[in-house]
Amino acid sequence: MTSLWLDRPGLPASDPLPVGERLDDLVIGAGLTGLTTALLLARAGRRVAVIEARTVGAVTTGNTTAKLSLLQGTKLSSILRKQSHAVAQAYVDANLEGQQWLVRFCADHDVPVQTRDAITYAAEIHQVEEARNEHDAARSLGLDVRWHDQLDLPFTNHGGAVLADQYQFDPLDVLTALASQVREHGGTIHEGHRVVSASKTGLPTVHLDDGTELTASEVILATGTPILDRGLYFAKLEPLRSYALAFDFATTPMPMSLSAGQPSRSIRDVPRADGTTKLMIGGSGHTVGRTRSEASHVDELREWTARYFPGAAETHVWSAQDYQSHDGIPYVGALPRGGGRFHVATGFDKWGMTNAVAAARNLTASLLGEPVSWSKPMARRITRPQGAAKIAELNLSVGAYLAKGLVTAELKDVPDSPPEGAGVVGRDGLLPTGVSTVDGQTCAVRALCTHLGGVLKWNDQEKSWDCPLHGSRFTPDGEVLEGPATRPLRTS
Known part of the structure; x- marks a missing residue:
């Protein structure tokens, strides 16, 4: 399941963690949103670091179809069925700016x-x-x-x-050029470090999975879906x-x-x-x-x-x-209950090539005190009845799948070793257990998502445990792949 874009050697290497350094900005996520944001801030003379749980482009950007289209x-x-014409126009204006910025960047840095x-x-x-x-x-x-x-x-x-x-383009060509430019302007990129939590007492501090702590004046969540629950975005996405x-x-x-x-x-x-x-x-x-x-x-x-x-x-x-x-417009701006120092960009709905750059422009312009003209109409959007109905539908379906998952797990037996490539969720004592066999390796994990406890489903194409509630995904042995979850599954 390696994408055409990621099937290449020579991707950008990782830098040593900036432990103990005073950062202006800490960007979480090294996809198109994160690296563009980091570059714009680094160009402004700020001390910027990018933290990536896996590798540059490993999640959405490295798996996109890479269409840069309006x-x-x-x-x-x-959008027009759910929002005003002014909001829809601001969306188009933002995407146009994102598109043209990226086309210029590619021309300047020899990206085909x-x-x-x-x-x-x-x-x-x-x-x-x-x-x-x-x-x-x-x-x-x-x-x-x-x-x-x-x-x-x-x-x-x-x-x-x-x-x-x-x-259209190859998105890893773009990420490679962005990473190079981030470093040329003094920024750093740190792969293989997952953020598991953050605190806002004083300056924002993020906590990594190995116990390391990093502090910055501002934290930008560019992780597909926010990995901090303060804004409750998981209930609106x-x-x-x-x-x-x-x-x-x-x-x-x-x-x-x-x-x-x-x-x-x-x-x-x-x-x-x-x-x-x-x-x-x-x-x-x-x-x-x-x-x-x-x-x-x-x-x-x-x-x-x-x-x-x-x-x-x-x-x-x-x-x-x-x-x-819920209404097709991305969520971009300050994270609620983040003390004004945590920022988020999410909800690109499969159109991240333009929206990622627009979000980066929006976030950095706000941080640098020069907000873009189209940000206000999008920020002031009103949740109309159709949008409210969509939020209700999302959360009703989550409740239904939570109940369905618990019943399904209760009725199944857990085999000692499923067939090659297969995975089964069933009862082993009081809690659901997931057992899978991949490449001859049988693994047993507690089949409850570490985000909000959804019963996981085996993905027979990608050989992963997927949560039907909010989209967290885990490897057969329980490591986090993506989604709002930040902690691995318990092993059984």
Whole structure:
């Protein structure tokens, strides 16, 4: 399950921890949001350190489809159903600034970028209305989209909206360049250190999993979903998992296409440094931990690709996790109950290439006393009835899965050794136990999420324990992979 982007040597190395040093800013998370934020602050002459639990780009940024586009599926029409036109316009303005900043950065640092049309297309006749609604929403927000009743694409479609001159790239090329620039401006990057908690008495202090403490004037959480619960963002975000495959396939440059409905299909070409071009197919998303079989979603993408791109030879398969806010607008700003010194960026809803940079611009401009013009309308958004209903729906489903998980665990027996690649949750005494066998290694863990106690589900595609409540994920032996959880599972 290594992504096409992460399958490379020579990623940025880690620096020694700045123990005992006085930091201006501590950025948690070394994806696109974290490294862009760190660079902007370091350029301003501040002492900045980036803490990453795994490696640079290991989570969302290293697993994205890397489309730098202002046409984002049916995103804009969805926002307009839940927010005012002013808020939606601020979202577009923020994404435009994020896009253009990143394009300029890539040009300045020799990062290859390809220009492509972006398309939201109707895969079925019943999706035409959704695609047309997105066309109308985008035009009302100043984007020069065009409607085509039929698109020249190598798969079935019923027309769609087209926005010319958008961009795509290899996200690890971008992260490598950002990391280099962070260091050139005096910042440091520290991999393999997980933040498990933080305190706000005096200056913010974060506590790492090895007991180390680091202090800074400001702390920025750039971790996909916040790893501190003070803002209760876990109750306002839906964790989503989607899949991508790369293929060897002789193709000319093609538009970045995304279907308007479900099951989603995302298509782009991927030029490589050796002169070849790969085909990338993504989609088939679902809420984390709430599907019968993750592997079945990957099989759907394989079958679809074989139908429309016969002869394509699979080289990589992977998945990504993203978080959707209740109204589609990211949460960016001061963390509630953080004393004004903790800051957060989350809820990019699969469109992190533009939103990550916009969030970094927003956060750093605020910290440097020069807020951007579009930040106020987004910060003042009002939770309308449809948004409130979405929050209620999220939390009702969490309650339902909590109850369902406990009942399911009670009814199952725990085998001594499940079949290779399998995992089973059942009762072993009073609490659920998860037993898995991967690569011949059988592990038994307490199958309760260390965040809020959800009963975990075995992910048959990625061989992980996934929480259906708020999206935390763990390795077979219980180490944290991602999500709001910061502590490993207990072993049984």
